[in-house]
Amino acid sequence: MMKSKVIQQLLRGLIALLGAGLGVALTLGATQVQRLVNPGATMPLGLLVLAYIGTAAVFGAIFYLLSPKIIKLCVEGASTLEKHLDRMSFGQVVSCTSGLIAGLLIAALVSQIFTFMGESMFTTVLAAITFVVLGVTGLTIGWKRAADVTTLLERMPGKLSRRHRKSDEEPRLRPKLLDTSALIDGRILDVCRAGFIEGEVVVAGFILNELMHIADSADAIKRSRGKRGLDILEKLKADGKLRLRMDETDYDDLPGADIKLLRLAQETEGVVITCDGSLQKAAAVAGVTAWNLNELTAALRTSVVQGEEIAVQIVKEGKEPGQGVAYMPDGTMIVVDGGRRLLGETATVVVGNVMQTSAGRMIFAKVK
Numbered sequence: 001m002m003k004s005k006v007i008q009q010l011l012r013g014l015i016a017l018l019g020a021g022l023g024v025a026l027t028l029g030a031t032q033v034q035r036l037v038n039p040g041a042t043m044p045l046g047l048l049v050l051a052y053i054g055t056a057a058v059f060g061a062i063f064y065l066l067s068p069k070i071i072k073l074c075v076e077g078a079s080t081l082e083k084h085l086d087r088m089s090f091g092q093v094v095s096c097t098s099g100l101i102a103g104l105l106i107a108a109l110v111s112q113i114f115t116f117m118g119e120s121m122f123t124t125v126l127a128a129i130t131f132v133v134l135g136v137t138g139l140t141i142g143w144k145r146a147a148d149v150t151t152l153l154e155r156m157p158g159k160l161s162r163r164h165r166k167s168d169e170e171p172r173l174r175p176k177l178l179d180t181s182a183l184i185d186g187r188i189l190d191v192c193r194a195g196f197i198e199g200e201v202v203v204a205g206f207i208l209n210e211l212m213h214i215a216d217s218a219d220a221i222k223r224s225r226g227k228r229g230l231d232i233l234e235k236l237k238a239d240g241k242l243r244l245r246m247d248e249t250d251y252d253d254l255p256g257a258d259i260k261l262l263r264l265a266q267e268t269e270g271v272v273i274t275c276d277g278s279l280q281k282a283a284a285v286a287g288v289t290a291w292n293l294n295e296l297t298a299a300l301r302t303s304v305v306q307g308e309e310i311a312v313q314i315v316k317e318g319k320e321p322g323q324g325v326a327y328m329p330d331g332t333m334i335v336v337d338g339g340r341r342l343l344g345e346t347a348t349v350v351v352g353n354v355m356q357t358s359a360g361r362m363i364f365a366k367v368k
Contacts, residue, residue, distance in 0.1 A: 012067040019063025023055035095149035099142020107134040173199030175270040183229040185275045205248045314339045337366040
């Protein structure tokens with residue numbers, strides 16, 4: 001704790017010195033402007049020294065008072081930059097770095113032209129603007145051409161390309177981003193425990209905030225759903241075999257957790273796992289891969305054909321006279337003609353018809 005306070009005070013002191021230096025630079029610029037406007041005017045040495053000391057003290061004090069916010073902004077900026085660099089491939093890093101260096105080299109050559117105009121505040125500001133504009137331009141071009149640079153690196157001799165990877169090298173697995181509906185639904189827990197989800201499972205901070213907001217709702221049903229989602233998240237965290245990561249990336253300029261989730265999936269090249277059909281359609285429009293757990297459940301249902309004989313247990317009476325109701329292991333309802341007399345027993349039935357309704361699949365059969 002003591003070292004942390006000492007480092008913080010040292011940083012605040014350095015920021016205050018930076019502010020004092022800025023005040024001195026502004027005073028120097030003001031005196032140069034005065035000489036250009038009125039060449040014959042002179043300022044007493046004592047007044048000039050007082051002006052330098054005064055502006056240095058004022059700007060140093062201002063920067064010292066603002067130093068906590070400046071330090072916080074720098075730390076957050078460095079953390080954001082680190083996250084972006086972690087998500088970038090080697091080819092993207094090389095391409096962006098090359099573009100930035102090329103832009104700065106061109107800016108250095110262009111700034112040499114300004115030296116022939118003589119050293120002044122105008123040429124200094126113009127040179128600084130040139131470096132910023134050309135540097136950003138080079139970085140942007142490098143980002144846009146990252147795919148070409150990656151392809152070039154893969155084709156270089158002696159490098160490992162995707163076609164010549166070592167057999168024991170693990171391919172890059174796309175992160176799986178869970179949305180609120182998938183956590184509330186709960187089936188994702190069984191899917192993960194069964195080992196069907198490979199790679200990293202990511203839960204964004206804004207998804208967790210939405211779950212907490214639902215869990216604190218005044219509506220009892222919503223509150224129960226929110227608490228269920230939080231319970232599922234706790235069980236996912238407790239599973240030692242699962243690689244679960246909480247991502248604190250947020251987008252304050254975007255409304256709604258779904259839009260933020262799609263932006264995060266675009267930046268991380270991740271896959272969204274959801275139970276929301278509307279989100280799945282929005283993901284398709286945004287070019288994001290989305291897996292719907294409802295589609296997975298439908299694909300895993302037991303397949304039966306007309307005329308097939310299956311053994312089921314009649315668990316209750318049907319709506320029509322003489323009918324009984326049974327269920328498949330996956331929950332599909334079977335309406336058994338003549339099954340009421342076998343209530344509570346296991347009977348062999350013959351599949352007659354399979355219907356797909358808005359509520360799901362329904363099988364009609366009769367006792368053999």
